[in-house]
Amino acid sequence: MTRLKLALGPILFYWPRQQVFDFYEAAAASPVDVIYLGEAVCNKRHQLRIPEWLDLARYLADSSAKEVVISSLILSESSADLTAIRKVVDNHGLTVEANDQGAIQLAMERGIPFVCGPTLNVYNARTLGWLAARGARRWVMPVDMDRQGLQTLLQQRPAIETEVFAWGKLPLALSARCFTARHLELTKDNCQYRCIDYPDGLELASQEGRELFTINGIQTLSPQPMNLLAQLPEMAAMGVDVVRLSPAATGMAEVLAAFDRTRRGGQGGEVIASDGVNGYWFGQPGMVHSPPLG
Amino acid sequence: MMELVCPAGNFTSLKAAVDNGADAVYMGFNDHTNARSFSGLNFSDKQVDKAIDYARSRGKRVFVAINTYPHPARLATWEAAVDRAAAHRADALILADLGLMAYAAERHPLLPLHLSVQASATNLEALRFYTQNFGVRRAVLPRVLSMKQVAQLAAAAPCDLEVFGFGSLCIMAEGRCHLSSYVTGESPNIAGVCSPAKAVEWRETPQGLQTRLNGVLVDHYAAGENASYPTLCKGRFVVDGRRSHALEEPTSLNTLALIPELAACGVKAIKIEGRQRSPAYVAQVVATWRSALDEYFIHHSDGVTLDRKRREWDSSLRKHAEGVQTTLGAYDRVWQ
Amino acid sequence: MTIDENLQLRVTRLLGRVLRKAPRRPQALLASAALNRVLGEQIADGDMDFMAGKALAIQVRDLDLRWLIRFDGDRLRAAPAAAASDASISATPMEFLRLLARAEDADTLFFQRRLVIEGDTDFALNVKNVLDAVDDQSLPGPLPAALTVLRRLLRGGAAEAGKPQRAGKGVAP
Numbered sequence: 067m068t069r070l071k072l073a074l075g076p077i078l079f080y081w082p083r084q085q086v087f088d089f090y091e092a093a094a095a096s097p098v099d100v101i102y103l104g105e106a107v108c109n110k111r112h113q114l115r116i117p118e119w120l121d122l123a124r125y126l127a128d129s130s131a132k133e134v135v136i137s138s139l140i141l142s143e144s145s146a147d148l149t150a151i152r153k154v155v156d157n158h159g160l161t162v163e164a165n166d167q168g169a170i171q172l173a174m175e176r177g178i179p180f181v182c183g184p185t186l187n188v189y190n191a192r193t194l195g196w197l198a199a200r201g202a203r204r205w206v207m208p209v210d211m212d213r214q215g216l217q218t219l220l221q222q223r224p225a226i227e228t229e230v231f232a233w234g235k236l237p238l239a240l241s242a243r244c245f246t247a248r249h250l251e252l253t254k255d256n257c258q259y260r261c262i263d264y265p266d267g268l269e270l271a272s273q274e275g276r277e278l279f280t281i282n283g284i285q286t287l288s289p290q291p292m293n294l295l296a297q298l299p300e301m302a303a304m305g306v307d308v309v310r311l312s313p314a315a316t317g318m319a320e321v322l323a324a325f326d327r328t329r330r331g332g333q334g335g336e337v338i339a340s341d342g343v344n345g346y347w348f349g350q351p352g353m354v355h356s357p358p359l360g
Numbered sequence: 361m362m363e364l365v366c367p368a369g370n371f372t373s374l375k376a377a378v379d380n381g382a383d384a385v386y387m388g389f390n391d392h393t394n395a396r397s398f399s400g401l402n403f404s405d406k407q408v409d410k411a412i413d414y415a416r417s418r419g420k421r422v423f424v425a426i427n428t429y430p431h432p433a434r435l436a437t438w439e440a441a442v443d444r445a446a447a448h449r450a451d452a453l454i455l456a457d458l459g460l461m462a463y464a465a466e467r468h469p470l471l472p473l474h475l476s477v478q479a480s481a482t483n484l485e486a487l488r489f490y491t492q493n494f495g496v497r498r499a500v501l502p503r504v505l506s507m508k509q510v511a512q513l514a515a516a517a518p519c520d521l522e523v524f525g526f527g528s529l530c531i532m533a534e535g536r537c538h539l540s541s542y543v544t545g546e547s548p549n550i551a552g553v554c555s556p557a558k559a560v561e562w563r564e565t566p567q568g569l570q571t572r573l574n575g576v577l578v579d580h581y582a583a584g585e586n587a588s589y590p591t592l593c594k595g596r597f598v599v600d601g602r603r604s605h606a607l608e609e610p611t612s613l614n615t616l617a618l619i620p621e622l623a624a625c626g627v628k629a630i631k632i633e634g635r636q637r638s639p640a641y642v643a644q645v646v647a648t649w650r651s652a653l654d655e656y657f658i659h660h661s662d663g664v665t666l667d668r669k670r671r672e673w674d675s676s677l678r679k680h681a682e683g684v685q686t687t688l689g690a691y692d693r694v695w696q
Numbered sequence: 697m698t699i700d701e702n703l704q705l706r707v708t709r710l711l712g713r714v715l716r717k718a719p720r721r722p723q724a725l726l727a728s729a730a731l732n733r734v735l736g737e738q739i740a741d742g743d744m745d746f747m748a749g750k751a752l753a754i755q756v757r758d759l760d761l762r763w764l765i766r767f768d769g770d771r772l773r774a775a776p777a778a779a780a781s782d783a784s785i786s787a788t789p790m791e792f793l794r795l796l797a798r799a800e801d802a803d804t805l806f807f808q809r810r811l812v813i814e815g816d817t818d819f820a821l822n823v824k825n826v827l828d829a830v831d832d833q834s835l836p837g838p839l840p841a842a843l844t845v846l847r848r849l850l851r852g853g854a855a856e857a858g859k860p861q862r863a864g865k866g867v868a869p
Contacts, residue, residue: 141482141533143509148483168485171492185536187480187549189429192459210541210549218432239532239539242504242690245607249599254696270606271598272577278597279539281606286532288542345545351574352542370829399746399818400825557818564814587807610807638828641801644851680804 070302070329072322073100073229075312076137076163078237079282080262083113085315090122092319094130097326100308101126102163104137104154106183107240108283109147111259116153123160137163140185141240141284161203170197179203184231189215191222198226205229206310209236209292212349213300220305227307233295233321234312235267235280236288236343236352245281254284265315278353288352293342298328361657362622363629365423365522366646369401369636374411376639381650384421386454387411388635393441394425395478396635397552408448421451427476428552429457439463446471454500455479456535461494474522475499478548480535484516491518498522500631502534507618507691511625520628526645527633528682529613529689530554531593539592544574555591562590571595586610588682610683615691616649616673619656641680648673704790708758711789715759720776727763727774734835735772738826744772746822753781757788783815785823790850797843798832799850 074093077086093101103126104119105111114122120136127134138154139147148168155162155172164170165183173180182205188194194205204227207216220228246268247257267280269289277289291314294301301309311321327333345354366382368374377385388394390402403411408424415422424445430438438460445453446468453471455461456478464473475481475490477500490496498520501510514521532539534548541547544559559574570580571590578595581587588594588610597606613633615622622630630653632645652673655661661669678686689695715723738744747767754763764777787795791810794800802824805811813820833840 141504141536143482143505145509145512148485151483151485166483166486167479167481167489168483171485171489174489185480187429187457187535189457189550190432190435190459192435192462193457194459196459196462208549210538210547215432236538236542238542239537240504241532241607242506242696243531243608244696249602249606253694255693268599273580273596273598273603274577275598276576278543278576278592281599286539286607343542346541349545351545352538353576369825372829372831375831398825399822400743400829404741557821558816560817562813562817564812569809581809584809587809589803637803638798638801638824640798641804643798644801679808680801682807684807 070298070306071099071308072097072325072329073308073310074098074102074318074322075231075234075310076102076104076106077313078107078235078285078287079265079267079313079315080108080111080259081113081265081315082262085265086114087122089313089318090126094126094132096319096322098132098311098322100133100135102135102137102181102310104163105150106137106140106163106165107285108244108261109139109142109144109150110257111261113262116150120154120157120160123157127160134160135163135181136160137183138165138169140165140183140237142166142168143242163206174200177201181229182206184208184237191219191224194219194224194226198224202226204308207231209238210346210352213297213304213347214349216306217304223305228305229308229310230294230301230306231292232298232301232309232311233293233325233342234291234310234314236292236346237285237312238279238288238352239286241284241286244284245286246283249281257283288343291342292344292346292352294344294347295324295328297347298325302329362619362627362653363522364646364649364653365629365631367527367632367635367637367642368411369396369634370403370639371407371411371414372639373635373637373642375414376643377646378415378418378420380643380646381654382420382646384423384451384629385411385415386423386425386631386635388425388427389441389444391437391441392550392552393428393430393438395427395476395548395552396425397428398557398636401636405444405448408444412448412450423452423454423474424448424450425454425476426460427454427456427478429478429549430460431550435459442468452497458494461490461496465494469495472497475519476535477502477524478535480533482533484513484518487513488518498628500524503530503613504533504690506693506696507621507688508693510627510691511621514625514627521626522629522631523615523622523627524613524633525615525622525630526649526677527612528589529608529611529687531608531689540573543576543592555589560590586682586684594682609685611685611687612681612683613689614674614677614681614686615688616652616670616677618688618691619652623656637680645677645680648676700790704788707793708789712759715761724773724775728772731765731772731774734830735826737834738830739767739770739772743826743829745769746819747772750782750816750819751779752819752823753784754792755784755786756792757786759789781815783813783817783820783823785820786812786814793846794850797846797850799847802828 163181184206206229244254246261261283267282270279280287346352363383365384366377368385368387388402426441454474454476456476473496500522540554546556561572563570568580568582571578593607594610752765
């Protein structure tokens with residue numbers, strides 16, 4: 067099971083510049099194998115501009131033994147957004163995590179290898195095969211796919227690496243509207259970048275107090291992390307190559323350590339919470355906490 | 361002129377659409393291969409033939425939506441649906457899954473392909489991806505672009521564009537929204553439903569009408585307050601102690617006011633949402649939009665006449681809306 | 697009182713008088729026969745099978761009428777009953793008439809709180825979808841023409857009555 071690789075997904079929240087640098091410095095020294103970075107959620111965010119993300123990526127690639135991948139914007143609306151995607155793809159040397167078909171088109175045209183991000187909706191072998199034949203070297207499973215579906219797909223022996231989201235708040239949706247701005251009674255065009263005040267997003271609950279979602283600018287996520295630590299052996303046996311851990315503002319070192327211990331065959335669960343919103347893996351609604359009995 | 365593309369959840373709605381001025385109708389089979397897979401809705405093979413005959417004999421086109429993503433173990437069902445639609449001689453297929461597009465383009469090269477809103481293509485390069493690789497002729501745009509962004513895209517798009525003009529409003533990028541499956545286990549992508557009825561509970565209480573989705577309280581409506589579909593995006597929630605429609609209020613999309621701009625920028629077709637609605641909705645909405653499009657394109661009415669008539673049209677459309685109010689949604693920058 | 701409210705009151709009074717005078721059992725037989733006639737094709741196609749083992753309640757407000765509809769695999773049976781149902785649909789007589797005449801869309805009435813659904817939502821939705829699919833032009837005798845007239849008559853009233861009582865603008869109750 068030590069062949070199972072650990073990946074840090076791109077930071078989905080908006081953090082101050084120094085926090086980002088500190089985070090990646092720690093990541094470079096951690097047991098993680100793959101580092102994804104870049105601004106995938108909102109093109110307005112500017113603590114790091116694209117050239118700086120690319121510099122950081124190249125620096126990490128050169129100075130650590132990690133595989134570094136630069137992530138493109140998931141939802142693009144304006145021509146500025148498309149320009150941002152072009153800049154990310156035209157990075158001369160780094161693999162790209164393509165998060166929409168525009169990025170795939172650009173990567174294919176330039177003959178650049180790419181990773182299929184989870185929002186590309188690769189749900190079956192034919193779609194996967196098509197992309198694999200045209201430059202995809204890894205695909206990330208959509209967060210709502212269940213283990214049965216994954217097993218069926220893997221039985222057909224895809225030619226490329228498979229990555230599965232295994233820890234972190236689940237990205238669930240994106241909108242043109244900025245919900246953080248809406249909550250603060252601002253418009254998106256005049257948002258004052260206030261999402262930086264919420265490094266783990268803003269909590270949204272039902273009127274009965276049930277935690278329901280996390281608001282992160284234009285993105286909506288689960289209220290708590292998904293946590294498939296206990297499913298690592300099953301994943302490895304199935305043929306999963308990489309597990310993605312999505313960065314949170316605190317506690318990532320412990321999460322990484324637990325996943326690293328588990329993939330090496332040790333026990334990893336005591337230091338971090340053992341449950342999570344794991345329903346999807348078991349074919350249940352995503353919000354279901356523990357695996358069902360039996 | 362822009363083509364008026366109208367929903368048909370069953371044969372009676374298709375007739376209502378065709379008889380009231382639709383230029384084309386879109387439909388799905390009565391299984392999970394399309395994104396409005398509700399019990400008792402949609403067409404069997406027998407009904408598809410009847411429907412296509414009715415439409416075609418009146419010079420109207422029929423598009424078949426096979427726009428969910430096939431689950432790994434059930435690819436054959438989706439491929440069979442593509443074959444069936446081709447056998448029925450549909451005027452176009454509306455697809456979202458890339459693999460299915462490859463299948464359709466290879467097996468039925470003469471069958472026009474339209475890109476479903478579920479494919480979530482929002483920029484020029486994404487459109488080029490689909491036109492170059494699969495010969496897609498038309499793309500339905502997700503409801504996340506402002507009017508200006510639609511115009512920019514239309515100016516350079518490698519294929520025709522179809523935009524939503526009226527109906528229930530998705531506020532998340534379509535095809536990439538997991539809110540429903542997070543709470544109920546089903547969402548448009550695979551199951552072909554958002555907020556499936558079997559997870560919905562409407563409960564009249566002394567405090568008002570409560571709506572729950574798989575037990576989660578989405579909202580409660582006071583007496584006299586208008587209701588909407590129990591989708592999570594339109595619920596009332598608590599953020600940082602404040603109770604509000606944190607995502608969106610119950611509302612429907614109405615872009616009647618944008619007809620001149622949409623036409624000017626070269627949009628080819630207007631799509632009316634509502635395969636789950638009754639023939640009465642289809643008849644009234646289609647008739648109104650037909651009048652509006654004819655008034656603008658055929659009679660070339662002036663601004664004053666259009667404004668006056670638009671008030672009547674808007675009022676007639678508004679009563680069908682969720683929450684009985686309408687919005688321009690993301691087309692209007694301020695909404696974002 | 698508006699034209700629509702006036703019409704509503706008169707229809708309700710008339711229906712009330714008629715129903716109070718007519719004995720119950722023949723009413724039930726007539727209603728069942730009518731249902732089976734109108735939904736004959738759907739029954740043959742298996743479209744009513746989802747109702748097997750379940751009961752749908754139709755509640756007509758103002759007249760205090762409650763009917764249960766069941767399906768035994770071959771025939772639909774309707775009868776006045778107080779027994780529990782799996783789902784219930786409630787509205788005033790006028791709203792039911794509007795629905796039958798296709799002068800109004802069920803979801804529209806639902807959003808306006810003029811149609812109330814309770815119980816098994818999927819069951820009620822299935823009923824709605826099956827009924828929507830009935831081609832009223834293929835109904836027997838004078839029904840298609842009568843429904844067309846009724847639709848024109850009621851549609852005007854519906855637009856007037858359809859104004860929201862309150863716009864529901866995101867203010868917590």
